[in-house]
Amino acid sequence: xxxxxxxxxxxxxxxxxxxxxxxxxxxxxxxxxxxxxxxxxxxxxxxxxxxxxxxxxxxxxxxxxxxxxxxxxxxxxxxxxxxxxxxxxxxxxxxxxxxxxxxxxxxxxxxxxxxxxxxxxxxxxxxxxxxxxxxxxxxxxxxxxxxxxxxxxxxxxxxxxxxxxxxxxxxxxxxxxxxxxxxxxxxxxxxxxxxxxxxxxxxxxxxxxxxxxxxxxxxxxxxxxxxxxxxxxxxxxxxxxxxxxxxxx
Numbered sequence: 150x151x152x153x154x155x156x157x158x159x160x161x162x163x164x165x166x167x168x169x170x171x172x173x174x175x176x177x178x179x180x181x182x183x184x185x186x187x188x189x190x191x192x193x194x195x196x197x198x199x200x201x202x203x204x205x206x207x208x209x210x211x212x213x214x215x216x217x218x219x220x221x222x223x224x225x226x227x228x229x230x231x232x233x234x235x236x237x238x239x240x241x242x243x244x245x246x247x248x249x250x251x252x253x254x255x256x257x258x259x260x261x262x263x264x265x266x267x268x269x270x271x272x273x274x275x276x277x278x279x280x281x282x283x284x285x286x287x288x289x290x291x292x293x294x295x296x297x298x299x300x301x302x303x304x305x306x307x308x309x310x311x312x313x314x315x316x317x318x319x320x321x322x323x324x325x326x327x328x329x330x331x332x333x334x335x336x337x338x339x340x341x342x343x344x345x346x347x348x349x350x351x352x353x354x355x356x357x358x359x360x361x362x363x364x365x366x367x368x369x370x371x372x373x374x375x376x377x378x379x380x381x382x383x384x385x386x387x388x389x390x391x392x393x394x395x396x397x398x
Contacts, residue, residue, distance in 0.1 A: 172220030255372030269367035287362035316340035
């Protein structure tokens with residue numbers, strides 16, 4: 150790499166590097182001399198020299214009526230870097246404390262329509278492990294039995310085991326009877342007492358998705374804190390529901 154390439158790493162880009170190198174070579178020179186050496190206009194050279202003075206890379210003096218500029222010892226670049234490194238080391242703990250307090254904002258994606266709800270479902274297929282679900286008969290109805298059956302087949306093939314809290318309705322409880330082949334464990338609730346019109350999926354160690362049948366709207370929230378809280382709520386309800394006995398074939 151040429152010397153100008155190295156200087157660019159320290160913020161002396163383009164004409165700034167030319168002016169700094171010219172001032173170093175000339176030792177002590179006027180703006181006109183430096184501009185000529187750098188191959189740029191006098192006014193441009195003067196503005197750059199003022200900037201280099203602020204950076205401590207060039208100093209200014211007078212000789213009679215002449216204003217002269219002197220390129221400072223390149224060791225100053227090294228000392229400046231050391232000073233900045235020391236400053237970063239001092240301020241870094243404070244910046245980290247501010248960052249920890251602020252935290253990371255959850256990512257939220259919205260999906261509209263039946264096709265949007267299908268996209269929310271399909272997002273779970275990108276993960277393995279376990280899926281926790283509050284199932285909704287209304288959501289199953291708008292998606293259609295064929296589509297839901299195909300999704301369940303893909304989920305099982307992807308080794309994504311599900312635990313589902315389902316309404317004990319004729320449509321949804323029929324899925325519970327196929328738990329073993331669907332790679333699922335289900336528990337049932339009274340649909341009249343708990344008429345869920347939305348479905349909630351908790352998966353992927355950081356994701357919670359919600360699907361509304363009435364509003365035909367789906368959303369995916371990516372947040373470890375929200376995920377952990379929703380998982381605890383699911384576990385609390387799950388632990389207080391009776392096991393479902395699957396009849397032997």
